[in-house]
Amino acid sequence: MNVAIYIVPVLIIAVILYALFKKVNVFTAFTSGAKEALPLIYTIFPTILAVLIMSELFEVSGLSAIFIKLLSPVLKFFGIPTELTKLVLLKPFSGSGSLALLDEIYKTYGVNSYISLSASAIFGSSETTFYVSAVYYSKCKNKNAAKAIIISLTATFLGAVFSCFICKFFY
Amino acid sequence: MNVIFPLILLLSIVFSLFNSPTATLTALSIGGDKAVKLSLTLIAVYAVWTGIINILSASGATEKLSKIFEKPIKRLFNTKDDETAKKLSLNVTANMLGVSGVATPAGIEAMRLLDKKDNSHGKTLLTVISSTSIQLLPLSVLQLLSSYGGDVSSVILVSFISTFFTTVIGVILVKVFK
Numbered sequence: 001m002n003v004a005i006y007i008v009p010v011l012i013i014a015v016i017l018y019a020l021f022k023k024v025n026v027f028t029a030f031t032s033g034a035k036e037a038l039p040l041i042y043t044i045f046p047t048i049l050a051v052l053i054m055s056e057l058f059e060v061s062g063l064s065a066i067f068i069k070l071l072s073p074v075l076k077f078f079g080i081p082t083e084l085t086k087l088v089l090l091k092p093f094s095g096s097g098s099l100a101l102l103d104e105i106y107k108t109y110g111v112n113s114y115i116s117l118s119a120s121a122i123f124g125s126s127e128t129t130f131y132v133s134a135v136y137y138s139k140c141k142n143k144n145a146a147k148a149i150i151i152s153l154t155a156t157f158l159g160a161v162f163s164c165f166i167c168k169f170f171y
Numbered sequence: 172m173n174v175i176f177p178l179i180l181l182l183s184i185v186f187s188l189f190n191s192p193t194a195t196l197t198a199l200s201i202g203g204d205k206a207v208k209l210s211l212t213l214i215a216v217y218a219v220w221t222g223i224i225n226i227l228s229a230s231g232a233t234e235k236l237s238k239i240f241e242k243p244i245k246r247l248f249n250t251k252d253d254e255t256a257k258k259l260s261l262n263v264t265a266n267m268l269g270v271s272g273v274a275t276p277a278g279i280e281a282m283r284l285l286d287k288k289d290n291s292h293g294k295t296l297l298t299v300i301s302s303t304s305i306q307l308l309p310l311s312v313l314q315l316l317s318s319y320g321g322d323v324s325s326v327i328l329v330s331f332i333s334t335f336f337t338t339v340i341g342v343i344l345v346k347v348f349k
Contacts, residue, residue: 004324007308012223019230026226033225036272037218045210050176052209053202057183060194093172103209103315111321117329120316124309124330125337132302139279140286140294148298151344155303159337166332170325 044096051097055086055104078161083108083115087122088160092129092153099123114171121163126156216314224270224310233273237264247342248285248293255284259297269306292349299341304334 019026058064064086072082080088087105091098102123109115129152133145187194227233237260244263245256258281265274278301285293309330313323 002324004327007327008313008323011308015223015227015230015232018232019226022230024226024229029226029229030222033228034218034222036221036225037214040217040221041210041214044213045206047172048209048213049203049206050172052206053199054176054179054183056198056202056205057187057195058179060191060198061183061187062190063179063183063186093175097172099213099311099315100206100209102312103212104205106316106319106321111316111319116316116321117325120309120312120326121329121333124306124312124326125304125333127302127304129302133298135275136278136282136298136301137294139283142286142289142291142294144291145298147348148295148302151295151341151348152299152302155299155337155341155344158340159303159333162336163329163333167329170329 047094047096048100051090051094051100052104055101058086079164080160081115081118081164084119084122084160084164087119088157091122091126092156095128095131114167117171118164118167121167122160125159125163126152129153129156212315212318213311216311216318219314220269220310224268224272227268228270228273233265233268233270234261236268237261240264248290248296250285250288250290250293252284252288255281255288255293258284259293262297263300263305266301267305267307269308269310274301292345296342296345299345300338303337303341305338306334307331309334 016026019029058067068082068085071085075082075085075088083105087098087101090101102119105119106116129149133149133152137143137145184195187198237257240260240263241256244260245251248256248259250256250259258277262274262278262281265271265277278297281297282294285291285297308327312330313326316326317323
């Protein structure tokens with residue numbers, strides 16, 4: 001099981017060695033890559049802000065509790081814990097927004113809980129469907145993405161169900 | 172999001188008028204505060220990984236790896252065109268490694284080429300593969316998790332299994348509803 005902890009360090013060693021072999025200026029490449037993080041945050045900060053305000057208001061108004069109560073029989077049927085309802089629903093719409101929710105989940109339930117593990121798996125198992133299809137179809141003449149979107153959403157939902165199931169064995 | 176955001180905001184604020192009218196203002200400032208804190212954490216998370224990923228891009232490893240996938244991808248997408256296969260393969264490989272700066276332009280170009288040939292099956296397939304995520308290591312999740320002292324190894328494992336499962340289901344669905 002613990003082979004996994006070696007993956008990241010070994011990967012970094014491999015990347016650096018290969019770059020040296022290819023005579024890449026490793027320091028320059030690293031710093032110019034790291035520089036991209038600030039514009040990236042600059043772009044996603046408004047979304048994170050919007051989602052966190054939305055989530056906070058949704059919570060304090062008591063709507064969240066009602067909403068989850070209504071949806072929980074359905075999600076329970078599929079084995080998805082109610083704590084993950086918002087994440088599952090938001091993921092196809094907003095990547096940075098759901099990263100904000102993931103962060104909330106880590107803080108609320110603790111990083112080593114079943115909820116956090118399932119949340120990480122759900123977050124990693126799909127991309128922002130609506131964003132991906134909009135970008136990919138942007139240069140096409142035939143822009144009908146309906147089929148791709150429906151299939152992606154179905155697969156994403158089944159993936160979430162599956163994630164919650166397998167996390168029971170790894171928790 | 173242009174539907175969800177105003178809808179939830181309106182409903183929540185109207186609702187809290189009855190419950191506790193002061194809650195709205197508190198929620199706004201707590202939300203803002205949380206957003207600033209998370210963004211600061213994310214600057215560190217992203218800077219580290221965009222840095223390392225850029226070493227990988229600069230060494231041309233993505234292009235090299237993508238050669239290996241060209242043949243199976245040709246078969247999967249039902250295309251005979253070499254240029255299309257090259258772009259498709261580059262997109263898939265870069266997405267697996269998390270090099271989105273390479274993946275997205277290659278993906279858009281591949282879509283344009285598929286569109287020209289009227290290969291809507293290929294277009295659906297590529298979109299589904301990308302939106303079910305094929306990133307082998309969820310780097311930003313791992314970094315965020317470890318900044319809170321979380322156990323990274325089980326997350327690596329379950330993420331890999333889940334993302335593999337989701338993509339396989341997606342591909343099967345595309346093939347079934349051809």
